[in-house]
Amino acid sequence: MSFSNIFFAAICLLCSLSFGAIAIWAFKSKNPIHFWSGSTVNPEEITNIPAYNRANGLMWLIYTVCMVMIGIVSLFNIIIGVILLVIICAPGTIALIIAYNVIYKKYRSTSTTHKISDSTAKTPKAVIIAIIGFVLIIFVLVGTMEYYGLKNPVVNILDNSIQIKAMYGVNIDFSEITNISLIEKSMDNIGAGTRTDGYGGFGETLKGNFESDINGKTLLFVQSKTSPTIKIERIEKKDVYISLRNSTNTEQLYRELISAIPLK
Incomplete structure (x- = not known):
């Protein structure tokens, strides 16, 4: 396997550590965890906090395992690794959003009403922009590597x-x-x-x-x-x-x- 395979796999595995940390935090937290940056979930919003956190922890654990598997695949075939990374970063993130909304609705208390702040409401757009930027960077890096790789010596x-x-x-x-x-x-x-x-x-x-x-x-x-x-x-x-x-x-x-x- 080449240096480029190892380098790309290392990036994937480092990313998986951050997602794994979120999963551990979800499993161990006594308070309901939040999904969006800058937002909070008040305890009175959730009917069963341990079950809510376990569901979130499992969601992030699955995402972590997917990222680890991409890193392993990249060691042997970087092209397949890039394709899988793009899938997990774009459609995969949308799947995370949908999964979290399902979890939140399942455990949300119906006895109270909560107003979402303006800053929280704007977060998804910022996340989407960040995802698009990350995917573009990956494409540029891989495209550059492939260009120099395919050129005649x-x-x-x-x-x-x-x-x-x-x-x-x-x-x-x-x-x-x-x-x-x-x-x-x-x-x-x-x-x-x-x-x-x-x-x-x-x-x-x-x-x-x-x-x-x-x-x-x-x-x-x-x-x-x-x-x-x-x-x-x-x-x-x-x-x-x-x-x-x-x-x-x-x-x-x-x-x-x-x-x-x-x-x-």
């Missing part, structure tokens, strides 16, 4: 090294290169193996560290279904594989590499 041939600019980019000294070959196969056919710390988002793009029984530990910058594939063998370091979206560009890069780099 930029390969520069310098005086004494090859510079690969990309997610999980690397500089390769000429002195550590033992061979450069052009394999008339895609990485899928060669055998990409298992991602250990790399990118494998939408489409066929694979970048980062992979491991397979056939090729051992490798560093990939490839379109997995596109051939040919450039293989750079190194002394006591991972072999590097490169394939661009356009096969002609891959072949041109190979010619530039073998003409510029003195091999032993």
Whole structure:
């Protein structure tokens, strides 16, 4: 799993802690808890405070478990994690509002009438704005990550090294290169193996560290279904594989590499 997967999962798990704290507060509170920020629920409003708080605690506990599960899923597939997070942040929050209203109406005392203050009445709009902003931030972050993940690597041939600019980019000294070959196969056919710390988002793009029984530990910058594939063998370091979206560009890069780099 890649750093981006771990980072995103950590965010989800940290968020779950705050929701879990609300659940614990609901279960332990002696007074009726409130839902909206800046509002209060007076004891005389509720007929059975322990049952009301338990119902709220269970609601927040379910939401916490959902957030934890999203974090776990994100470790293996960040795209599915993002989709689930958007669902739980938008429709999920609306579901929370509906659930709370059901709980409140169930335990509300009918013997008293309570006036909602102006500040409390305005809270839902502020919450909705915050949710929309949070979802947009998530989309921007993930969109940016996917943009850089899907881009072809930029390969520069310098005086004494090859510079690969990309997610999980690397500089390769000429002195550590033992061979450069052009394999008339895609990485899928060669055998990409298992991602250990790399990118494998939408489409066929694979970048980062992979491991397979056939090729051992490798560093990939490839379109997995596109051939040919450039293989750079190194002394006591991972072999590097490169394939661009356009096969002609891959072949041109190979010619530039073998003409510029003195091999032993």
